[in-house]
Amino acid sequence: DNFQYDDTRAFMPDYLGGYMKVYDELPAMHTFVYTEGTAASFDLARRAKVDATTLDRLRKGAFLSARFILQMQIREGENDYYYPNPKKARGAVKYCMNHNKQRIDYTYHALSSVYRILKAATPEDYAAIQAVPMPKAW
Numbered sequence: 810d811n812f813q814y815d816d817t818r819a820f821m822p823d824y825l826g827g828y829m830k831v832y833d834e835l836p837a838m839h840t841f842v843y844t845e846g847t848a849a850s851f852d853l854a855r856r857a858k859v860d861a862t863t864l865d866r867l868r869k870g871a872f873l874s875a876r877f878i879l880q881m882q883i884r885e886g887e888n889d890y891y892y893p894n895p896k897k898a899r900g901a902v903k904y905c906m907n908h909n910k911q912r913i914d915y916t917y918h919a920l921s922s923v924y925r926i927l928k929a930a931t932p933e934d935y936a937a938i939q940a941v942p943m944p945k946a947w
Contacts, residue, residue: 824906826876826878828917834905837879878902884899
């Protein structure tokens with residue numbers, strides 16, 4: 810509730826789903842690590858049959874994070890142009906929106922998070938996340 814940029818507090822669309830570590834930093838790789846916990850909590854909450862409000866909050870947090878993670882992934886012809894060897898960078902994730910640093914652990918945490926979300930998600934979850942209202946300016 811305090812560190813994720815959701816549809817009520819993201820300054821720009823690119824921030825949506827990202828987590829910050831400190832208040833003066835753009836959303837960054839912390840999202841990849843925090844989302845592993847959010848995704849595991851989402852899966853556990855569903856299996857424990859928690860109340861709908863809690864499950865909805867965890868679902869939204871997990872899916873918005875997945876959106877941010879996929880945005881950070883290096884894609885051919887879209888955001889690979891500034892790497893010295895773009896073919897080697899493709900598929901990995903970068904540190905944050907304004908820094909192209911890559912490390913294997915960033916990619917691991919990102920893939921682990923998305924895998925956990927995909928494993929836990931149901932068709933109803935995909936329908937619910939499509940209904941998340943976005944600010945009119947977007």
